[in-house]
Amino acid sequence: MLNEWLYLGIFLTIALAIPAAALFIAGLLSPKKPNPIKDSTYECGMETVGVSWVQFKVQYYIYGLVFLVFDVETVLLYPWAVAYNKVALYGVLEVILFVAILASGLLYVWRKGALEWV
Amino acid sequence: MTGMQILFLITSAVVLFSSIMSVTAKRMIHSALWFVLALLGVAVVFAMLEASFFAVVQVLVYVGAIAILIIFATMLTRRALEDKGDQFNRATLVTLVIVSIIFAGLVVSLKSWAPLQNLTSPLSAEQLxxxxxxxxxxxxxxxxxxxxxxxxxxxxxxxxxxxxxxxxxxxxx
Amino acid sequence: MNFIYDPVPWVINWLTQLLLGWGLPINLVNTLLYLVGAVLICLGAMLFTTMLIWAERKIGGRFQDRLGPNRVGPWGIFQSIADMLKIFTKEYINPVGIDKIPFNLAPILAVAAVLAIWAVIPFSETVFGANINVALLFIIAIGGLGEMAIILAGFGSNNKYALLGAFRAVAQLISYEVPMVIVLLIPVMFSGSMGLNEIVQAQKIPFIIYAPVACVIFFICSIAENGRAPFDLIEADSELVAGYNIEYSGLKFGMFFVADFLHAFTSAIVFTTIFLGGWQGPGVEQMPVLGGAYMLIKTLVVYFLMLAIRFTLPRFRIDQMMALNWKILTPLALVTLLVTALVDKSIPHEMTLVRIGALVIVNVLLWLLADRMITAYRKRNPIQVVTGKARPLARPEILPVVEKEAAQ
Known part of the structure; x- marks a missing residue:
């Protein structure tokens, strides 16, 4: 098992190194002639107005939140799915209860109108 | 020193450094990004302990969901991204002292804890x-x-x- | 072990013997071989991307009644290579006010997050990368790094529109991860493992037959995760300038491009592995190398299907896209999971045919039910048609008759 993780670690390092190397080589090959107009922020083609880090609406946060709850829920279900062939019907009913409780949460969010993109 | 130990030291150093940076970084989003690095380091430690499931869950839930939620939350705050305020106040020193005492206490009490005295045996394939x-x-x-x-x-x-x-x-x- | 029947393990074996013969310790030899394998796969995948870009442009051209690339080489096959050489010599423009480290890290991370998936894919019975027992979750988790790359790009660019594009992209990606993670429980249930090798080995009969609804949900979600049409709001150039990568130039932009095209192909591979039986096919026991060929053929079919969808369907609006995910796919995925678990548990596994029949019937019923509910919902809430004022036309006679009547 540890060998597999070693391979994965090496692979991840290489996967980071190859694009980095490509970017580095391209940086050597490419011309460097900056000037103030070229280096100004493109934005949408106009002059930038105000600061770039604007405040966002709460909708993104709500999606993030619902996603987080469902992500944690599903991660808890994965060990059960691996053991599925060994669990009795009782285990399945238990998971149905587990999911039903959370589905009611989804229903609440839905009814509240928090899932609408406005 | 085996390769494992070297890897562990490097990972721990990265985790500690990025944790400190995440507390002291001036801009909130930089803190969040350092926090992500610390979480990734913890995932590597889990992988080295052969706790595959927890390594993956660490990345999936913490980096993939909680960190993104935190970044979304920072975007809700007004002008927090350009906040150049001082990261330390008068309570910092007092907190540092208290935290050091608690940490020392933890180290002392853990040192006398039996399971830490001897190495645990590697997990069998069945347990994994x-x-x-x-x-x-x-x-x-x-x-x-x-x-x-x-x-x-x-x-x-x-x-x-x-x-x-x-x-x-x-x-x- | 014979070279023709199974070339890759033969080469690995030969190399191991050779290096051991030089007196190197076995651990070092293994590490070296891992390194060589990783470099070969990563480089191969990235160079293969040039072919993918060519294929996509050519097929897209044919779908839209154009020629596509046709100048460089036969059928324009070297077009992407010429493009690649050109983009290597393009200047990097660093706009003022960028956050240097996130800005430069983002393109690297975007490619790495896609490449990392290749580490766990079993290409044939004997050729596979890391056989970790949580490979399925690893694929999902590594997608989180891709999201992080988008956030880094949007935030590092010092550009309101890039930031807005990045956040919309991440909102889309995390939303579609929910039904995707839920339906992936179904193959795990059937195979009793999260390792991709075990999942493929369990698919003597592909899982698409056991769980067609889950398969369709997964397919839709993987298109959305790629940010391909009809879910290409990530790159909605009519609304967001060009999305999160607007300030990038030269190869830094090219890296996002590579990540995008490679991700499409990679998700076709993942779909093949999880639902179409990967390398399974007739005669793979005798000749494992056939498995690689089966895998390639299946992947190309799935990839072609993705391209067909991309070049045929128009784009969703963002509220429609979110509604599709949270109000249709997520509840449907949850119900599919529970019903599949219940039906599968109540039928003994020895009665294979009955089991498959029951699962197929249940899935068809689920699909019909979902369709009914959507239709009923649409009837209650009809889509509002918003039209502007009728404008005077320069040449009204060229309009088709129907439209002319509508205008009157």
């Missing part, structure tokens, strides 16, 4: 199977009640957070 965890969670004589309570806890978190975050909208109607 994630299914064991699943069976324990859902078997009638296992952890059924905690499993279901988790679901209720998650539900409470969801409803509570939506209630707090969404109140403003309802008033408008």
């Amino acid at each position: 199977n994630v299914g064991v965890l699943g069976l324990a969670l859902t078997a009638p004589d296992g952890f059924t009640l905690p499993f279901e309570v988790t679901s209720i806890l998650l539900l409470a978190a969801l409803i509570g957070a939506i209630y707090v975050a969404y109140e403003r909208k309802e008033k408008k109607k």
Whole structure:
């Protein structure tokens, strides 16, 4: 098992190194002639107005939140799915209860109108 | 020193450094990004302990969900991204002293804890199977009640957070 | 072990013997071989991307009644290579006010997050990368790094539109991860493992037959995760300038491009592995190298299907896209999971045919039910058609008759 993780670690390092190397080589090959107009922020083609880090609406946060709850829920279900062939019907009913409780949460969010993109 | 130990030292150094940076960084989003690096380091430690499931869950839940939620939350705050304020105040020194005392106490009490004295044996292939965890969670004589309570806890978190975050909208109607 | 029947393990074996013969310790030899394998796969995948870009442009051209690339080499096959050489010599423009480290890290991370998936894919019975027992979750988790790359790009660019594009992209990606993670429980249930090798080995009959609804949900979600049409709001150039990568130039932009095209192909591979039986096919026991060929053929079919969808369907609006995810796919995925678990548990596994029949019937019923509910919902809430004022036309006679009547 540890060998597999070693391979994965090496692979991840290489996967980071190859694009980095490509970017580095391209940086050597490419011309460097900056000037103030070229280096100004493109934005949408106009002059930038105000600061770039604007405040966002709460909708993104709500999606993030619902996603987080469902992500944690599903991660808890994965060990059960691996053991599925060994669990009795009782285990399945238990998971149905587990999911039903959370589905009611989804229903609440839905009814509240928090899932609408406005 | 084996390769494992060197790797562990490097990872721990990265985790510690990025944790400190995440506390002291001036801009909130930089803190969040350093925090992500610290979480990734912890995932590597899990992988080295052969806890595959927890290594992956660490990345999936913490980096993939919680960190993104934190970044979304920083974007909700007004002008926090350009905040150049001082990261330390008068309480910093006092807190540092208290935390050091607690940490020293932890180290001392852990040193006398029996399971830390001898090395644990490597897990067998059977124990590494994630299914064991699943069976324990859902078997009638296992952890059924905690499993279901988790679901209720998650539900409470969801409803509570939506209630707090969404109140403003309802008033408008 | 014979070279023709199974070339890759033969070469690995030969190399191991050779290096051991030089007196190197076995651990070092293994590490070296891992390194060589990783470099070969990563480089191969990235160079293969040039072919993918060519294929996509050519097929897209044919779908839209154009020629596509046709100048460089036969059928324009070297077009992407010429493009690649050109982009290597393009200047990097660093706009003022960028956050240097996130800005430069983002393109690297975007490619690495896609490449990392190749580490766990079993290409044939004997050729596979890391056989970790949580490979399925690893694929999902590594997608989180891709999201992080988008956030880094949007935030590092010092550009309101890039930031807005990045956040919309991440909102889309995390939303579609929910039904995807839920339906992936179904193959795990059937195979009793999260390792991709075990999942493929369990698919003597591909899982698409056991769980067609889950398969369709997964397919839709993987298109959305790629940010391909009809879910290409990530790159909605009519609304967001060009999305999160607007300030990038030269190869830094090219890296996002590579990540995008490679991700499409990679998700076709993942779909093949999880639902179409990967390398399974007739005669793979005798000749494992056939498995690689089966895998390639299946992947190309799935990839072609993705391209067909991309070049045929128009784009969703963002509220429609979110509604599709949270109000249709997520509830449907949850119900599919529970019903599949219940039906599968109540039928003994020895009665294979009955089991498959029951699962197929249940899935068809689920699909019909979902369709019914959507239709009923649409009837209650009809889509509002918003039209502007009728404008005077320069040449009204060229309009088709129907439209002319509508205008009157």
